[in-house]
Amino acid sequence: MKARILEKLDCPKCTDFKLAPQGQAGACPELVCPSCGASYPNREGIPDFVGTAAAPRTFSSQWAMEFSPLVFLYERLWRPMVTAPFSSLSWEMELTSEYLSLSPGLELLDLACGPGNFTRRFSKPLAGGTLIGVDLSLPMLRRAERELRRVGADNITLVRADVSRWPFARSCFDRVHCAGGLHLFPALPDVFASIHRSLVKGGIFVGSTYCVAEGAVKGGIQKYVSAAHGFRWFRPDELRELAIDAGFEGWEHRMKKQGIVFRAVKR
Numbered sequence: 001m002k003a004r005i006l007e008k009l010d011c012p013k014c015t016d017f018k019l020a021p022q023g024q025a026g027a028c029p030e031l032v033c034p035s036c037g038a039s040y041p042n043r044e045g046i047p048d049f050v051g052t053a054a055a056p057r058t059f060s061s062q063w064a065m066e067f068s069p070l071v072f073l074y075e076r077l078w079r080p081m082v083t084a085p086f087s088s089l090s091w092e093m094e095l096t097s098e099y100l101s102l103s104p105g106l107e108l109l110d111l112a113c114g115p116g117n118f119t120r121r122f123s124k125p126l127a128g129g130t131l132i133g134v135d136l137s138l139p140m141l142r143r144a145e146r147e148l149r150r151v152g153a154d155n156i157t158l159v160r161a162d163v164s165r166w167p168f169a170r171s172c173f174d175r176v177h178c179a180g181g182l183h184l185f186p187a188l189p190d191v192f193a194s195i196h197r198s199l200v201k202g203g204i205f206v207g208s209t210y211c212v213a214e215g216a217v218k219g220g221i222q223k224y225v226s227a228a229h230g231f232r233w234f235r236p237d238e239l240r241e242l243a244i245d246a247g248f249e250g251w252e253h254r255m256k257k258q259g260i261v262f263r264a265v266k267r
């Protein structure tokens with residue numbers, strides 16, 4: 001594992017403790033915390049901070065994100081199809097790139113990267129920089145890995161982690177991006193605080209998610225999706241407040257239907 005990646009990883013149980021690679025020298029070491037002794041396996045190149053967590057509840061959104069047929073169809077079919085009534089995926093991707101204002105050599109963390117559909121777009125603009133894609137779903141990460149190899153994006157490292165057990169060091173990323181994840185995460189104030197902590201001063205957080213719909217049809221769909229799959233829908237103010245409470249400034253956002261893309265800066 002490259003030193004540039006290792007220095008960005010911390011033990012999720014003991015904040016600010018660097019991990020030591022153990023085992024045979026090579027690309028896939030197990031990572032061990034010198035403070036609490038916890039060890040984190042490496043799944044063929046993917047450091048795993050989750051381990052053997054309980055299987056997600058059947059038909060929950062996380063169950064779907066680990067269900068092979070859906071993982072297979074996610075990028076080309078599922079994501080564009082479920083996004084279309086509420087937003088526009090191409091708009092989300094374009095505005096995200098504009099807000100991130102990427103340049104060669106920057107270091108970026110892509111949260112809830114799924115199959116790497118956004119992550120791959122950042123590879124060329126960040127030539128010479130480091131990208132980490134993180135997700136809870138191992139099947140999604142395996143899919144991402146395959147796609148990265150196919151397009152030869154060799155500056156991206158994948159990590160399996162739960163954003164609630166943050167394994168990233170302080171002030172080590174210039175950019176943090178999160179598309180399609182905020183409405184799924186528990187304890188959002190903690191997630192915003194973790195993102196803020198891991199950004200350098202002047203670092204930018206860009207996120208995209210979905211707001212509450214007014215009409216009966218879309219409102220009804222959203223209520224059903226919340227009850228059945230645990231999604232939440234935001235008021236734009238709510239996201240801005242989360243960002244400000246975490247210490248961000250320079251809030252900007254744009255909306256398309258219920259889709260929202262925002263940017264916030266760590267001063």
Ligand SMILES: C[S@@+](CC[C@H](N)C(=O)[O-])C[C@H]1O[C@@H](n2cnc3c(N)ncnc32)[C@H](O)[C@@H]1O
Pocket residue numbers: 062065079111112113114115116117118134135136137140161162163164178179180181184185186
């Ligand atoms: C809808 S997909 C988004 C994928 C991609 N970023 C996109 O916009 O298309 C949501 C992803 O969030 C991941 N996820 C959900 N809860 C998570 C958590 N607590 N920590 C890390 N990833 C999580 C899921 O595994 C899934 O891959």
Ligand SMILES: [Zn+2]
Pocket residue numbers: 011012013014017033034035036037038
């Ligand atoms: Zn530890």
